[in-house]
Amino acid sequence: MPVDNAARSGPDAQVVKQAISWALRLRNNRANERLHAQCEHWREAHVDHELAWQRVQALQQELNSQLSAIPGAHVALENVAHGLGRRQALKMLSGVVLVGSAAWVSRDLTGWQRWTSDLATATGERRSVQLPDGTRLQLNTDSAVDLDFSAQQRLITLVRGEILVTCGTTLSAPLLVQTRHGLLEGIDGRFSVRQDSDCTRLSVVSGNVAIHSPHSADGFSTQAHAGENYLVNQTHATPAPPLDMDVGAWTDGLIVTRGMRLADFLSEVGRYRHGYLGCSADVAGLRLSGVFRLEDTDKLLAILPQTLPVRVRYRTRWWVSLERSA
Known part of the structure; x- marks a missing residue:
């Protein structure tokens, strides 16, 4: 089944509730x-x-995997579920899903986009x-792209x-990278494109990149050169x-930092692991520099107390x- 751009923004809350209802009914009537x-x-x-169905299923699997680390949690939840009627269970599960929508349900579904x-x-x-x-195209953690290469165009759409x-090779058709905020034209060289919810960050390592915005009134075009960084939204590009x-x-x-705030560093490391990773407010502003390997984020975290309090x-x-050490 094809997925259009509107669908990728996510189903509305009512459809999510319907998916939850189906999941609960099937759970209680597996043989039907x-x-x-x-x-x-x-x-x-x-x-x-x-x-919506895939999101609810993925959320259930994610919760199951996280609860497996808590002894007796599944038994306790099963007992609670058996004591609730279907309407109560639906209300409770809907609350969990919808309250967390900003962080999980309403975002683009990673699993769906991988498929x-x-x-x-x-x-x-x-x-x-x-x-x-x-x-050469390199994808970072939790990323997805669509490709459209033909004699007429070379288009990379960054989904997430x-x-x-x-x-x-420079051909007659330009090399284009489409994000939800604008269109980038790689003229030559090497560049990084990172798409966040509110903007796209372009960092040009070498060569030049043209930034086009068909969304703005004047359809602006900006030339970015090696060593420059731009934040691009639907109306303008800002150095x-x-x-x-x-x-x-x-x-x-690797993550190679130069005087980076601890809170920002943990936000970056958190992209490479599941679950919550953060810090208390009293250590968020601590700075660190160094070279850190991403292959094992638990080992990475374990070395931080050697250089920070x-x-x-x-x-x-x-x-x-x-947290701050005693």
């Missing part, structure tokens, strides 16, 4: 083949139904591919996450100060915080 068939019919009726995108990576995974024209592009970390170090499995606290495997 007619009910399974009705659910299949509902899922096939609209792409948003299938998106439907031409190239994608999971959390903590990186990938490098060579495109037909010789362009971050990529590093090394331009290949950005240099980053306090090396732009492309992640391609070698902090301790690493694991509440569960998926809930980690740094």
